[in-house]
Amino acid sequence: MQLIGRYDSPFVRRVGISLHLLGLPFEQLPLSVFSEATEVRKIGPLGRVPVLVLADGEVLIDSVAILDYLDGIVGPARRLIPPAGAARRQIQRAVVTATGAADKAIAISYERRRPPQAQSSDWIDRCRGQIEAALKELETGWPSTARLTQAEITTAVVLAYVRRVEPAMIATGTYPWLERMVADCERHPAFLACPLPAL
Numbered sequence: 001m002q003l004i005g006r007y008d009s010p011f012v013r014r015v016g017i018s019l020h021l022l023g024l025p026f027e028q029l030p031l032s033v034f035s036e037a038t039e040v041r042k043i044g045p046l047g048r049v050p051v052l053v054l055a056d057g058e059v060l061i062d063s064v065a066i067l068d069y070l071d072g073i074v075g076p077a078r079r080l081i082p083p084a085g086a087a088r089r090q091i092q093r094a095v096v097t098a099t100g101a102a103d104k105a106i107a108i109s110y111e112r113r114r115p116p117q118a119q120s121s122d123w124i125d126r127c128r129g130q131i132e133a134a135l136k137e138l139e140t141g142w143p144s145t146a147r148l149t150q151a152e153i154t155t156a157v158v159l160a161y162v163r164r165v166e167p168a169m170i171a172t173g174t175y176p177w178l179e180r181m182v183a184d185c186e187r188h189p190a191f192l193a194c195p196l197p198a199l
């Protein structure tokens with residue numbers, strides 16, 4: 001399998017970490033959606049990452065579809081999102097809350113790519129408010145399990161991404177439970193194998 005995209009994308013990083021955690025071999029093609037947009041579009045028409053190219057050439061787009069595929073091939077006991085029931089709903093709620101925060105942090109980073117006079121501080125403030133609401137909810141936690149689930153993986157990569165885009169929002173002590181959980185995750189071999197690239 002080939003994973004297209006760089007680990008500065010929380011969506012690519014959560015797929016890379018999941019692949020490592022599940023012991024599924026892959027190679028990464030770290031294309032940039034900006035400087036290598038033409039190459040990315042040749043593989044996935046939207047020009048977005050992550051994209052996963054399977055051994056037979058089939059192309060999966062969007063981290064949700066990719067992670068669903070991975071959970072399907074590893075079988076019920078090793079899935080990162082449980083197949084059914086309350087545990088599935090609780091973990092899915094945490095995952096979509098975290099990915100929602102990632103969408104808003106990405107929106108801020110794209111807004112900052114515009115000329116300064118074209119940037120909207122109202123829009124950035126709205127996104128910040130949504131990220132804050134998401135992190136407050138995530139701080140209340142979810143039922144813990146003996147092994148990592150997609151809730152921990154996605155929340156940890158999103159927190160690292162928000163810390164990069166909006167460091168003032170994640171001042172030490174603001175989200176103590178999340179900080180501990182994320183620090184534990186970042187020491188895990190699957191996370192160490194997919195580091196957030198230096199700026």
Ligand SMILES: N[C@@H](CCC(=O)N[C@@H](CS)C(=O)NCC(=O)O)C(=O)O
Pocket residue numbers: 008009010011012033047048049050061062063064106
């Ligand atoms: N819902 C998508 C979001 C992916 C996403 O936002 N990718 C960003 C990089 S972090 C991207 O490709 N941006 C380029 C663009 O949207 O044109 C997923 O879960 O994979």
